[in-house]
Amino acid sequence: MTPTIHARDVETSGLRVKAGRHLAVDGLDLSLGAGVHGLLGPNGAGKTTLIRALATVVRPAGGTLRLFGHDATRGRDLRGVRGRLGYLPQHFGYYPRFTVRDYVEYVAWLREMPATAIPAATQRAIERVHLADRADAKLKSLSGGMLRRAGIAQAIVNEPPLLLLDEPTVGLDPEQRVEFRALLRELGGGSCVLVSTHLVEDVVAACSDIVLLDRGGLVFQGGPADLTRLGESGVGVGDSPAERGYSHLLRQHRGRS
Amino acid sequence: MIRPIRAELRGSSARTIAVLLFVVAGLFTAGMVRTWWHQWLMFGYVEASLMFLVVPLALAGGTTLGRREKRTRAAELMASTGRPLWQRVTPVMSALGVAVAAAHLLLVGVCAALIGATGGWLGAAGFPSVLVDTALLVGAVWAGFALGRRWSSALLPPALAAAALAAQYAASAAHQPTPLVNLSLMVQFQQFPWEGPTAAAELGRLALAAGLIVGGALLASAASWRRHGAAAAALAAGVAGLLLIPPPTDSRRYQIEPSAQALTCAAGIPQVCVTAVHAYALPGIVPQARRALAALAKLPNAPTRAAEFQPPAVGDGSSDQFQGNAPRTDPSTVRFLLQPDWRTGADPHLADDIAFGAGTRWNGCAQDDEAARAAAGAWLLGTDELHVFDGTFDYWASVGHQATAILRTLRKQPEQEQLRRVTALRDAANRCAKELTPILTGQPREAS
Amino acid sequence: MTGWLPLYLRSRRVPPAASASAAAVAAVAAGWAGLAGRAEVHLGLAALTVALAAAPLVPTLAADDADLERTAALRWPPRRALHLVACAAFVAGLLIAARLLGADFGPAGQIVRNAAGMVGLLGLGVAAVGTGYAWQLPFVWAAVQCLWPVPDGPAWRQALLWLVQPADSRTAAIIAGALLLAGTAAYASRVGPRVAPAEATMGQ
Numbered sequence: 090m091t092p093t094i095h096a097r098d099v100e101t102s103g104l105r106v107k108a109g110r111h112l113a114v115d116g117l118d119l120s121l122g123a124g125v126h127g128l129l130g131p132n133g134a135g136k137t138t139l140i141r142a143l144a145t146v147v148r149p150a151g152g153t154l155r156l157f158g159h160d161a162t163r164g165r166d167l168r169g170v171r172g173r174l175g176y177l178p179q180h181f182g183y184y185p186r187f188t189v190r191d192y193v194e195y196v197a198w199l200r201e202m203p204a205t206a207i208p209a210a211t212q213r214a215i216e217r218v219h220l221a222d223r224a225d226a227k228l229k230s231l232s233g234g235m236l237r238r239a240g241i242a243q244a245i246v247n248e249p250p251l252l253l254l255d256e257p258t259v260g261l262d263p264e265q266r267v268e269f270r271a272l273l274r275e276l277g278g279g280s281c282v283l284v285s286t287h288l289v290e291d292v293v294a295a296c297s298d299i300v301l302l303d304r305g306g307l308v309f310q311g312g313p314a315d316l317t318r319l320g321e322s323g324v325g326v327g328d329s330p331a332e333r334g335y336s337h338l339l340r341q342h343r344g345r346s
Numbered sequence: 347m348i349r350p351i352r353a354e355l356r357g358s359s360a361r362t363i364a365v366l367l368f369v370v371a372g373l374f375t376a377g378m379v380r381t382w383w384h385q386w387l388m389f390g391y392v393e394a395s396l397m398f399l400v401v402p403l404a405l406a407g408g409t410t411l412g413r414r415e416k417r418t419r420a421a422e423l424m425a426s427t428g429r430p431l432w433q434r435v436t437p438v439m440s441a442l443g444v445a446v447a448a449a450h451l452l453l454v455g456v457c458a459a460l461i462g463a464t465g466g467w468l469g470a471a472g473f474p475s476v477l478v479d480t481a482l483l484v485g486a487v488w489a490g491f492a493l494g495r496r497w498s499s500a501l502l503p504p505a506l507a508a509a510a511l512a513a514q515y516a517a518s519a520a521h522q523p524t525p526l527v528n529l530s531l532m533v534q535f536q537q538f539p540w541e542g543p544t545a546a547a548e549l550g551r552l553a554l555a556a557g558l559i560v561g562g563a564l565l566a567s568a569a570s571w572r573r574h575g576a577a578a579a580a581l582a583a584g585v586a587g588l589l590l591i592p593p594p595t596d597s598r599r600y601q602i603e604p605s606a607q608a609l610t611c612a613a614g615i616p617q618v619c620v621t622a623v624h625a626y627a628l629p630g631i632v633p634q635a636r637r638a639l640a641a642l643a644k645l646p647n648a649p650t651r652a653a654e655f656q657p658p659a660v661g662d663g664s665s666d667q668f669q670g671n672a673p674r675t676d677p678s679t680v681r682f683l684l685q686p687d688w689r690t691g692a693d694p695h696l697a698d699d700i701a702f703g704a705g706t707r708w709n710g711c712a713q714d715d716e717a718a719r720a721a722a723g724a725w726l727l728g729t730d731e732l733h734v735f736d737g738t739f740d741y742w743a744s745v746g747h748q749a750t751a752i753l754r755t756l757r758k759q760p761e762q763e764q765l766r767r768v769t770a771l772r773d774a775a776n777r778c779a780k781e782l783t784p785i786l787t788g789q790p791r792e793a794s
Numbered sequence: 795m796t797g798w799l800p801l802y803l804r805s806r807r808v809p810p811a812a813s814a815s816a817a818a819v820a821a822v823a824a825g826w827a828g829l830a831g832r833a834e835v836h837l838g839l840a841a842l843t844v845a846l847a848a849a850p851l852v853p854t855l856a857a858d859d860a861d862l863e864r865t866a867a868l869r870w871p872p873r874r875a876l877h878l879v880a881c882a883a884f885v886a887g888l889l890i891a892a893r894l895l896g897a898d899f900g901p902a903g904q905i906v907r908n909a910a911g912m913v914g915l916l917g918l919g920v921a922a923v924g925t926g927y928a929w930q931l932p933f934v935w936a937a938v939q940c941l942w943p944v945p946d947g948p949a950w951r952q953a954l955l956w957l958v959q960p961a962d963s964r965t966a967a968i969i970a971g972a973l974l975l976a977g978t979a980a981y982a983s984r985v986g987p988r989v990a991p992a993e994a995t996m997g998q
Contacts, residue, residue, distance in 0.1 A: 145426055146426050178423055187353060192353075
């Protein structure tokens with residue numbers, strides 16, 4: 090893998106992406122580099138569609154999208170980019186009778202990791218999500234939280250420079266969420282991680298940067314400290330400063346448009 | 347690539363599909379054991395006919411595996427990975443092909459071992475059809491897999507199996523012998539166990555197998571309409587090959603396999619020989635054959651050797667196929683047709699068959715005047731009855747009355763006269779004479 | 795459309811399945827009427843058509859989310875039994891109605907017997923292995939009878955080839971009745987093996 094000199098891992102300009110017939114992402118300008126970026130927003134804001142576009146699953150309808158400096162709007166020539174991706178979809182689809190190890194190795198192979206490196210990388214990924222004791226259990230026998238962790242394992246197995254996680258903490262208990270946040274911080278050191286979630290506390294605790302979307306457009310991009318500061322000044326609705334800052338920003342944005 | 351293939355073998359339904367096909371094929375093979383016990387080429391017929399039922403099931407099985415990505419919604423994740431589509435489907439298709447081929451070859455291996463262990467003939471002639479049918483199964487699961495990837499409805503597997511079955515059934519019920527008849531994978535059985543399929547018959551099925559394999563592989567890895575078109579073309583070519591290469595009538599499906607029809611003989615004299623496919627029955631029939639030879643030896647210029655009849659052409663099911671007007675006599679050898687019991691190989695009426703017409707049953711002449719022939723045979727063996735069969739029909743049931751009367755008349759004569767008359771009957775039969783009763787009963791001898 | 799029955803039928807996707815059944819019977823009937831000389835359908839083909847008509851109804855026997863349905867306040871067993879019997883009646887009705895298209899699948903009693911037995915067998919299969927695999931054994935059995943349509947004979951053969959026996963055959967009627975009873979009882983008591991929770995939400 091030759092290192093390429095490029096500005097940022099993810100660069101979009103006027104990005105438009107359709108979900109079915111509805112234009113879910115409408116004119117988004119985004120620039121993401123290394124670090125953990127939290128993607129927040131109400132339902133229907135276009136978070137999942139944005140992540141799917143970045144994962145090259147869905148082709149943008151307009152605008153530019155550059156991943157690692159490559160143009161990712163066309164379907165061709167995405168092989169190199171996809172090998173450097175990790176993706177956990179909102180609905181994690183898996184083959185039920187595969188074991189955890191088999192499935193993570195399978196995805197590692199699909200991500201074109203060198204064959205000799207796969208077993209060790211799989212073991213490491215499984216250990217990082219604390220599933221080592223269930224590594225040889227069939228996926229269908231896992232509970233919801235374990236399944237989600239298996240999904241995270243397959244997303245990180247190839248140590249991707251761009252990691253896209255859509256609702257990764259669904260089904261995790263509080264202790265597992267804390268462990269997951271530690272994992273995120275560790276991953277954010279070297280890669281660009283984009284985490285889409287509803288859980289504001291997760292975002293504040295683990296992310297270095299927050300991207301707030303509403304109705305396909307960018308509302309706010311900044312640090313969690315900015316959000317909390319906004320919430321501490323008494324505006325907005327919520328049970329924590331971050332939630333109050335979040336609701337205030339949304340209301341402001343909707344009031345303006 | 348090997349790790350994903352092993353993972354697929356462990357975790358996908360490839361093994362289940364293979365086991366299912368093995369069980370269905372095994373049940374039917376076991377049900378038809380009377381046909382193929384001891385007989386390798388008959389097993390080839392059974393296994394080829396099974397494809398009528400097993401190929402539709404294989405199509406359905408492949409389809410259930412093909413729907414997997416859409417059914418489990420793993421397609422989303424798979425779409426974000428970089429490998430081209432043909433590389434993505436290779437592990438699962440390899441696992442599927444290997445599992446199904448292994449299951450089928452296992453079944454064939456078990457039956458071949460059974461045939462060999464019980465003394466049956468196992469020649470190279472039967473193997474091409476086994477390999478072609480294995481390829482056909484692999485093609486069917488691959489084609490089903492490709493179709494299941496394309497259309498992930500739950501109704502597709504049974505609909506596909508039903509359609510394949512119905513198409514074959516309709517083809518086999520076609521009125522005229524048109525090439526369409528070849529669409530049915532169920533074949534007619536051969537008349538004799540030394541007949542194997544001709545190259546044209548096998549090539550037709552091989553064409554279908556190739557069409558399914560290539561078409562299935564292209565369709566499963568198809569990302570563009572060009573590939574779809576190529577897949578459809580490959581499949582169409584395969585079906586065309588199946589319809590056009592083999593002859594449309596079943597009777598030309600078979601040819602005589604020389605190594606299967608070659609004679610093997612028992613030690614000792616007088617020599618008794620059978621065809622290679624009946625070699626397992628030889629020890630059992632030697633005493634009877636020698637008893638019959640000893641009976642024939644009462645006549646001058648008697649044959650010194652008994653050998654199984656080796657038809658010069660493929661059997662067409664008619665009882666008088668090898669009986670005409672031109673005798674094919676070799677005076678030193680008497681021919682017989684062995685009809686062994688499917689399990690024990692015994693033929694209790696062998697001596698009767700040899701003695702019939704004083705050793706002229708299989709000399710190439712039409713077997714008219716069965717009453718006289720039966721009487722002559724009974725006289726030679728020193729019995730009052732002679733049971734000779736055409737399939738399951740016993741001639742004694744229709745001519746026994748007459749033959750008994752002729753025998754009584756004959757036995758009233760002095761010994762020398764009886765001997766002279768029976769010898770005369772044998773010589774006349776060897777000249778394809780029609781009227782033999784007058785020779786035994788003393789009417790004026792026919793000039794022929 | 796409200797009311798329990800229409801919602802239930804929609805949840806089980808009965809309309810598309812019923813249309814598929816009807817289309818299968820219509821295709822066979824029209825094909826036979828067009829190509830064959832007489833109205834009486836060949837025994838073996840009639841047997842296979844019963845299986846073809848019943849097969850699309852198999853996916854309707856299981857719900858998308860069994861755990862959700864299990865929490866209902868309704869009692870399911872009588873409703874499931876009714877569903878199975880209704881399927882049998884529907885298949886029988888389709889085959890009898892095929893006379894309008896010019897294909898006679900046999901006397902009404904024979905059709906009812908065959909439909910009842912086949913659907914009972916399918917219910918038994920669904921109870922044993924779930925809807926995914928339930929159609930395979932009945933299909934193979936019907937295909938065998940299609941290829942070996944020999945009526946009468948010793949009792950064991952009449953039992954084996956029950957679909958192609960004439961309407962007055964007692965053995966075939968007993969077999970069909972037993973299959974319907976066993977299938978209804980089994981299906982009423984359970985719908986396939988226990989599915990792991992992680993597999994429960996996968997589409998049918």
